[in-house]
Amino acid sequence: MTRLPRSLNRPLTRRAFAKAGLGAASLALLARGAEAQSALGPSTMPLPSHWVETPFFQKMVDAGKLPPIAERVPKQPLVADLKARGREIGKQGGEVITLAARARDLRYFSAIAYNRLVGYDEKLVLRPDILESVDNQDDRVITLHLRRGHRWSDGHPFTAEDFRYWWEDAALNKALFPAGPPIFMMIDGQLPTFTVIDEVTVRYEWPRSNPRFLPTLALPRDPMIYRPAHYMKQFHTKYSDGEALAQAAARAKLKSWAALHNRMDDMFENSNPDIPTLGPWKIMNASPATRFVFERNPYYHRVDEAGQQLPYTDKVIVDIASAGLFPAKANAGEVDFLARGLSMPDIPVLKEGEKAQGYRTLLWPIARGSQVALYPNLTVADPVWRKLNRDVRFRRALSLGIDRHTINNAIFFGLGQEGNNTVREGSAMFEPDFRTRYGIYDPEAANALLDEIGLTERRGDGTRLLSDGRPVEIVVEVDGEGGMTVDTLQLLVEFWREIGVGLFIKPQDINVLRNRAYAGLPVMVAGFGIDNAIPTAEMLPSELAPIFQDNFAWPKWGQYIETKGKNGEACDVKEAKRLLELYESWLSTADEGEQAKIWKEMLSNHADQQWSIGTVADALQPIILREGLKNFPTKAVYSWDPTSLVGIYRVDEMYWDKAERRVAQAL
Amino acid sequence: MIGFLAKRFATMVGTLLLISALTFFIIKLPPGDFLSNQIAELRSQGDAGAAARADFLIKQYGLDRPVWEQYLVWIGVMPGSNGYSGLLQGDWGWSFEYDKPVNQVVGDALWLTLLLNLATVAFVHIVAIPIAIYSARRQYSIGDYAFTLLGYIGLAMPSFLLALIMLYYMNRWFGISIGGLYDSRYANEPWTVDKVKSLLQHLIVPTLVIGLSGTAAMIRRMRANLLDELSKQYYVTAKAKGLPPTKALLKYPFRMALNPFVSDIGNLLPHLVSGSVLVSLVMSLPTVGPILLAALKSQDQFLAGFILMFVAVLTVVGMLISDLLLAWLDPRIRLGQR
Secondary structure (H helix, E strand, C coil): CCCCCHHHHCCCHHHHHHHCCCCHHHHHHHCCCCHHHHCCCCCCCCCCCCCECCHHHHHHHHCCCCCCHHHHCCCCCEECCCHHHCCCCCCCCCEEEEEECCHHHHHHHHHHCCCCCEEECCCCCEEECCCCEEEEECCCEEEEECCCCCECCCCCECCHHHHHHHHHHHHCCCCCCCCCCCHHHCECCECCEEEEEECCEEEEECCCCCCCHHHHHCCCCCCCCCCCHHHHHHHCCCCCCHHHHHHHHHHCCCCCHHHHHHHHCCCCCCCCCCCCCCCCEEECCCCCCCEEEEEECCCCCEECCCCEECCCCCEEEEEECCHHHHHHHHHCCCCCEECCCCCHHHHHHHHHHHHHHCEEEEEEEECCCCCCEEEECCCCCCHHHHHHHCCHHHHHHHHHCCCHHHHHHHHCCCCCEECCCCCCECECCCCHHHHHCCCCCCHHHHHHHHHHHCCCCECCCCCEECCCCCECEEEEEEECCCHHHHHHHHHHHHHHHHCCCEEEEEEECHHHHHHHHHCCCCCEEEECCCCCCCCCCCCCCHHHCCCCCCCCCCHHHHHHHHCCCCCCCCCCCHHHHHHHHHHHHHHCCCCHHHHHHHHHHHHHHHHHHCCCEECEECCEEEEEEECCEECCCCCCCEECCCCCECHHHCHHHCEECCHHHCCCCCC | CHHHHHHHHHHHHHHHHHHHHHHHHHHHCCCCCHHHHHHHHHHHCCCHHHHHHHHHHHHHCCCCCCHHHHHHHHHCCCCEECECCCHHHCCCCEECCCCEEHHHHHHHHHHHHHHHHHHHHHHHHHHHHHHHHHHHHCCCCHHHHHHHHHHHHHHHCCHHHHHHHHHHHHHHHHCCCCCCCCCHHHCCCCCCHHHHHHHHHHHHHHHHHHHHHHHHHHHHHHHHHHHHHHCCHHHHHHHHCCCCHHHHHHHCHHHHHHHHHHHCHHHHHHHHHHCCHHHHHHHCCCCHHHHHHHHHHCCCHHHHHHHHHHHHHHHHHHHHHHHHHHHHHCCCCCCCCC
């Protein structure tokens, strides 16, 4: 391996950043301030002067089968401020074709067609969306104001009853929620007091602040604290005949009314065409099918300034194809829009078909803490390894022994961000030191640290020996599906050889890997870094605290918290305990400045302690966009949390600029 | 004959019982089960609510009970959470992945699978038999060598690779959409002439790809068998007595050469359902193969178990059929006599 001069090993944060062409878009995230608190009030956008009937529904309206648009939208619809975001008023009509690997993946459509009670806008400010406004007193008394005249996709009014039904008849019903209501609804194990104030106002009141509540409502996985009560009641024993329900369940080969209720109650999964929705498109057919059709929702609550109802496109068509064919199908021009399911290695194939098929491949950076991160298992069963993994000098040495610049050039086309597993530049929580502390290449320092620990004995080939005489050979376990992860580890083998540490890669099925991790078997796991790398202070810092068992750095500590002390082990490392304390104090404050301070201390703790060892961040996510589809950003940040894949960029505002492009797949 | 059949049925039942136990226990070997893995996946996406729902299902389907109990409930000799309801009672279980009864999941894919594999079998026979006869009659001719070379290429070429290459070029040259068994435009349409056309177009690549190695193998075996027969005395005599060459060839040697293929029918039947998994996977065909693979990977135990059992039943039935056919075809074979 050729050595690069030292000067080149400095992380190129600024340059890489500029190369990725991400100036203003993401730096705008920094410009957050007091507006976050006040953003929950009602929108100040004026209503359109007149309404324009949607062509798709014209026939039905003329025939009297559907009320005209003025009666379909709420009294106070959400008027999309297109101009302020550099977008144009679009034209209604047309179809958009996209792909999914299997019917179960249709739930990601609910993330992409992002509509939430309160949701993030492109600047990650939390704003009312389905709701008209929210009154928030210290995150303790939260009052939700619905839009008067808002209706479900079947025309039935959407009211406080829908919230009451979910809370009283579902969440608090032992048969439907055996484990009790979702955890974010509680603080210190205390349930909120729920009050229906009038038909468009509900209130949740906790004994103390619950700062988790509002951000959770905006997550890509919508917790849905409301249900179409008028539809769900027919499956609930409280409102329907138990005998008939039991028979209906048996007919569906289900074991009880509760199972039937749960089966039908899947607003997020898109597997039941009968359940009404509030989203922009509504699924029309059920699996099994190779093509799923989503049709526009006539009662959708968003409109544009010209008085047209959103979404602009009439239909979204999701074809089912095996994930391996996605690049080939895109290359053959069979999709109009596609993001999830494509990855960096597909870029050449995607680029190759652009000209012939008339689409563009957008390349967005993926906002992850690190595309490949290593997790030394602090709760591994093997006592010798446990002691070593818990020695911060060992973790720092491993990090200093990684030549991230070479990884970047070899695997990330030189466009990645080298350094620790931490938040992205552009996030309000970012400090350069978080990325570089122990996150640079310095094999001499790494060797010195390892000598200091006492790993001075070596085998003939230079591999260091553990205290019990075994060689320091780390088996890094990894999800076999992650091609880039395995490629990165191949390079790591070379780097760590320089510091006398052996590395073996063990790819396996992710489920097997998780179960092994829960049992304390792997010494080290490689996987993705932090999921939400563009946090704001009001987002939960839960990924940074040892509270989840699926964080491979501390599965048993997480188990202990998750099972309330029944399984796993209590966290017994001082610096990790500090993370727990910080997380608790974040949960008990509603003050944003305080929360930001806590975020930063946690991130600093992570950089210092190297709980996870980052390599390179900002891998590119290819996104296919057919020529003629407008109102979609050419450059933005991609992630699961918080951007909800591409959800916060509002795909309901996409439109076809020319009529002849609208029809799906003219062959 | 009756006695022979009774004996055969008894062994068939025993075999199936053994297979059912083996498949079920092997499916259960990896740690965890579908629902607990599901829970882990959902939780890693911060979806605690769905995890609670999955917990609920674990109890319903008795996944928290010992494996042998689950097995007995599955085949229907032990009461489950709603009485005796298993394979013997015609209840094939529940697919967690699809959230549907198994019969609905498999039913839809089954006929497309049959169609594809029947097309393949037909293709193999229609192409291989004439070529084999030609090769045997003109041994060591230029044509024989050419076909031999082609056959070896067909055997050596990894089918999934060929599938990918062909998909790409069929799309580039003829505009056939990639993957699937018909153009996705027709997915939810009733069967029209256009849809059938699209189906036939899409059948070309998989049939060629799946059939190629089979064709190559069949040519070689058929040619070898025929060459054996052609040097036998009865054939030489028949030709010497002035029987026209084609008739002389087809009347006896050809029939004898078919013997090994008849005994293969036993393997052909299950192949009609579970064959061509790899190619189906690569080409994204909505057949049983990919469903089985996904079910095994995600430990969707009742779905995987049912498909494997179905294939096992087809295998033992196929074996019986091929035995009976052989007896009828070749007078030298006698049943049950020593």
